[in-house]
Amino acid sequence: xxxxxxxxxxxxxxxxxxxxxxxxxxxxxxxxxxxxxxxxxxxxxxxxxxxxxxxxxxxxxxxxxxxxxxxxxxxxxxxxxxxxxxxxxxxxxxxxxxxxxxxxxxxxxxxxxxxxxxxxxxxxxxxxxxxxxxxxxxxxxxxxxxxxxxxxxxxxxxxxxxxxxxxxxxxxxxxxxxxxxxxxxxxxxxxxxxxxxxxxxxxxxxxxxxxxxxxxxxxxxxxxxxxxxxxxxxxxxxxxxxxxxxxxxxxxxxxxxxxxxxxxxxxxxxxxxxxxxxxxxxxxxxxxxxxxxxxxxxxxxxxxxxxxxxxxxxxxxxxxxxxxxxxxxxxxxxxxxxxxxxxxxxxxxxxxxxxxxxxxxxxxxxxxxxxxxxxxxxxxxxxxxxxxxxxxxxxxxxxxxxxxxxxxxxxxxxxxxxxxxxxxxxxxxxxxxxxxxxxxxxxxxxxxxxxxxxxxxxxxxxxxxxxxxxxxxxxxxxxxxxxxxxxxxxxxxxxxxxxxxxxx
Amino acid sequence: xxxxxxxxxxxxxxxxxxxxxxxxxxxxxxxxxxxxxxxxxxxxxxxxxxxxxxxxxxxxxxxxxxxxxxxxxxxxxxxxxxxxxxxxxxxxxxxxxxxxxxxxxxxxxxxxxxxxxxxxxxxxxxxxxxxxxxxxxxxxxxxxxxxxxxxxxxxxxxxxxxxxxxxxxxxxxxxxxxxxxxxxxxxxxxxxxxxxxxxxxxxxxxxxxxxxxxxxxxxxxxxxxxxxxxxxxxxxxxxxxxxxxxxxxxxxxxxxxxxxxxxxxxxxxxxxxxxxxxxxxxxxxxxxxxxxxxxxxxxxxxxxxx
Numbered sequence: 001x002x003x004x005x006x007x008x009x010x011x012x013x014x015x016x017x018x019x020x021x022x023x024x025x026x027x028x029x030x031x032x033x034x035x036x037x038x039x040x041x042x043x044x045x046x047x048x049x050x051x052x053x054x055x056x057x058x059x060x061x062x063x064x065x066x067x068x069x070x071x072x073x074x075x076x077x078x079x080x081x082x083x084x085x086x087x088x089x090x091x092x093x094x095x096x097x098x099x100x101x102x103x104x105x106x107x108x109x110x111x112x113x114x115x116x117x118x119x120x121x122x123x124x125x126x127x128x129x130x131x132x133x134x135x136x137x138x139x140x141x142x143x144x145x146x147x148x149x150x151x152x153x154x155x156x157x158x159x160x161x162x163x164x165x166x167x168x169x170x171x172x173x174x175x176x177x178x179x180x181x182x183x184x185x186x187x188x189x190x191x192x193x194x195x196x197x198x199x200x201x202x203x204x205x206x207x208x209x210x211x212x213x214x215x216x217x218x219x220x221x222x223x224x225x226x227x228x229x230x231x232x233x234x235x236x237x238x239x240x241x242x243x244x245x246x247x248x249x250x251x252x253x254x255x256x257x258x259x260x261x262x263x264x265x266x267x268x269x270x271x272x273x274x275x276x277x278x279x280x281x282x283x284x285x286x287x288x289x290x291x292x293x294x295x296x297x298x299x300x301x302x303x304x305x306x307x308x309x310x311x312x313x314x315x316x317x318x319x320x321x322x323x324x325x326x327x328x329x330x331x332x333x334x335x336x337x338x339x340x341x342x343x344x345x346x347x348x349x350x351x352x353x354x355x356x357x358x359x360x361x362x363x364x365x366x367x368x369x370x371x372x373x374x375x376x377x378x379x380x381x382x383x384x385x386x387x388x389x390x391x392x393x394x395x396x397x398x399x400x401x402x403x404x405x406x407x408x409x410x411x412x413x414x415x416x417x418x419x420x421x422x423x424x425x426x427x428x429x430x431x432x433x434x435x436x437x438x439x440x441x442x443x444x445x446x447x448x449x450x451x452x453x454x455x456x457x458x459x460x461x462x463x464x465x466x467x468x469x470x471x472x473x474x475x476x477x478x479x480x481x482x483x484x485x486x487x488x489x490x491x492x493x494x495x496x497x498x499x500x501x502x503x504x
Numbered sequence: 505x506x507x508x509x510x511x512x513x514x515x516x517x518x519x520x521x522x523x524x525x526x527x528x529x530x531x532x533x534x535x536x537x538x539x540x541x542x543x544x545x546x547x548x549x550x551x552x553x554x555x556x557x558x559x560x561x562x563x564x565x566x567x568x569x570x571x572x573x574x575x576x577x578x579x580x581x582x583x584x585x586x587x588x589x590x591x592x593x594x595x596x597x598x599x600x601x602x603x604x605x606x607x608x609x610x611x612x613x614x615x616x617x618x619x620x621x622x623x624x625x626x627x628x629x630x631x632x633x634x635x636x637x638x639x640x641x642x643x644x645x646x647x648x649x650x651x652x653x654x655x656x657x658x659x660x661x662x663x664x665x666x667x668x669x670x671x672x673x674x675x676x677x678x679x680x681x682x683x684x685x686x687x688x689x690x691x692x693x694x695x696x697x698x699x700x701x702x703x704x705x706x707x708x709x710x711x712x713x714x715x716x717x718x719x720x721x722x723x724x725x726x727x728x729x730x731x732x733x734x735x736x737x738x739x740x741x742x743x744x745x746x747x748x749x750x751x752x753x754x755x756x757x758x759x760x761x762x763x764x765x766x767x768x769x770x771x772x773x774x775x776x777x778x779x780x781x782x783x784x785x786x787x788x789x790x791x792x793x794x795x796x797x798x799x800x801x802x803x804x805x806x807x808x809x810x
């Protein structure tokens with residue numbers, strides 16, 4: 001890794017951007033801060049550049065660009081330009097008071113306490129031994145006054161940070177249409193549920209501590225049950241209990257765990273290649289933010305072209321920066337694949353110097369084919385869920401456990417628990433999330449691939465419960481899925497049989 | 505090819521002067537032979553002592569102090585001018601407005617109304633105080649640096665270029681040491697070279713400045729200049745020592761008589777001996793350059809001819 005090369009590249013890019021802003025032209029060209037930011041993010045994401053140095057470079061660039069506008073054209077008021085560099089005068093007080101460039105988001109504050117029900121503190125080995133993941137697949141109907149519904153328990157997960165069910169629910173009130181999902185958790189009368197184990201001990205159900213609109217379908221169980229218990233009876237108010245079998249050989253165990261076929265292959269991606277793959281998959285799975293509007297030519301269901309083009313416009317510069325930092329070989333096939341992806345999506349101006357490749361990864365091709373469909377695919381999928389509890393082999397220090405698959409209101413989601421060395425939450429170039437540096441794809445039994453991109457995350461060190469949205473969503477109840485999880489050093493494939501359940 | 509000349513880098517630069525609002529009048533600040541001179545202040549050191557005892561500090565004296573503080577400040581190379589086509593115009597009115605804004609606190613630092621809690625969390629308050637104190641310190645330091653920079657820029661383009669030369673000279677022989685802020689000196693000087701050489705190359709060859717690739721030459725000799733490729737792949741590959749920034753560019757010698765000057769063999773004003781290229785890939789030739797200064801006080805760069 002060439003850290004000096006990385007710093008020099010960003011500084012030279014800032015010089016080029018300065019030239020752009022200084023060039024005499026009919027319309028002054030604004031300094032290309034967004035590209036600088038994207039490259040700064042990329043170089044810090046791969047560890048080639050200290051974020052503080054990157055921020056200093058960006059801050060100095062902004063100061064240099066704006067000091068040249070102290071005597072800009074006063075006829076262009078501040079509201080008429082597109083910000084700094086658009087030619088309008090910058091008041092000197094504004095120049096003086098510019099904040100430092102901020103490249104990385106501050107980490108989200110971690111919950112002050114572990115989830116209720118967390119195991120007593122012990123060494124890591126003890127906690128490791130305590131991990132228990134059980135597929136559940138049970139629906140618990142409930143009613144309390146005018147509120148009724150179903151609690152759909154997908155899986156049970158007990159780790160060093162506590163015990164919880166991964167669940168979905170449907171809540172009915174006189175004013176609410178029932179929908180399976182994760183809305184209105186506060187309406188579920190958890191305090192009226194009783195949970196007992198095979199020894200008569202009682203437990204409390206509750207939302208995940210610190211829950212908010214972003215909580216990822218977690219219902220905590222406290223205190224954490226001892227590892228030796230065989231089952232839990234979950235009883236809603238005034239109703240018969242539903243028994244959750246926690247034994248490894250339990251009859252309620254869906255066969256997914258045992259039947260999972262798992263294989264591991266070495267990949268050995270360089271840090272630069274890995275980042276480019278994440279960028280490509282970000283581009284491919286960006287759809288949900290932009291469900292309507294204009295799209296690149298030939299794409300029927302993709303996002304509007306504007307944001308896509310803006311995102312792709314930085315790729316060539318990022319590739320060059322990664323090569324300058326010696327974290328991407330000039331012989332790497334990944335930039336050519338990224339160029340091919342851009343070409344397939346009719347995104348010109350990406351600036352990648354190498355010609356497009358002909359060998360795109362199969363999941364990318366599948367998603368491109370989906371985007372290029374002439375009309376939306378009819379869905380034959382009811383709202384439902386499939387129990388899962390499958391731990392994948394460790395990838396780059398991260399262990400993923402798949403804890404459920406859910407389809408609700410035309411959206412599909414995969415629930416996972418990530419344990420181990422997950423990086424602190426921070427944003428990478430073009431807004432990719434660096435805290436989950438794993439590429440996840442699902443292939444359904446119909447042969448279609450679905451990108452799994454992070455939707456919600458609940459972080460409680462040393463693990464994160466993550467809800468991943470599938471792009472595109474499932475259109476049929478797959479009888480099995482193949483999960484492809486890719487890291488820098490290896491990729492894991494696991495084929496899992498599914499048993500869908502549908503609440504009434 | 506050529507050894508380092510013995511003369512100081514600025515020997516090819518004429519004196520320059522600027523007027524500065526100071527007290528009730530305007531005073532002349534001069535730069536000559538690498539030194540800032542305050543013509544209207546006979547004993548600046550004594551004035552500093554008086555200022556320390558509560559007296560008012562003269563702006564000329566402040567500027568001389570600021571100049572000294574930034575003689576080795578790499579930020580100068582990032583903010584200062586890249587070429588004569590890149591004027592950085594700052595007036596003393598701008599400086600006064602900035603000082604007023606800074607004193608009024610109308611910049612940057614967030615201010616929040618007091619909030620009352622039923623039970624004040626003392627630990628949180630203590631943490632907030634520490635954070636706020638640190639924030640104020642950093643914001644204060646940032647703003648002092650920016651005020652300094654604004655004052656130095658207000659001295660005008662001749663001083664701006666000379667200060668850039670001073671900074672480049674301060675680091676030209678110690679590229680492998682980080683500066684006091686941990687910046688990689690080689691990276692900063694490479695970018696400074698790129699930012700200043702690219703517009704020169706554009707005037708020299710008509711090449712797109714973005715097609716100029718620079719590096720710092722480390723070994724003996726003047727470096728290299730090569731033109732490669734065609735069309736979009738055309739590149740001017742330039743490798744020059746960091747001293748080029750001070751001895752050549754800051755002295756206004758970079759493009760002289762349609763030659764790219766790559767080194768100064770004998771510095772002097774108004775006559776210097778330079779090593780210059782007629783075209784990329786050619787062997788440099790030794791040429792005599794003669795300078796004519798722009799009109800005094802106009803800020804025009806020296807004009808050199810072969």
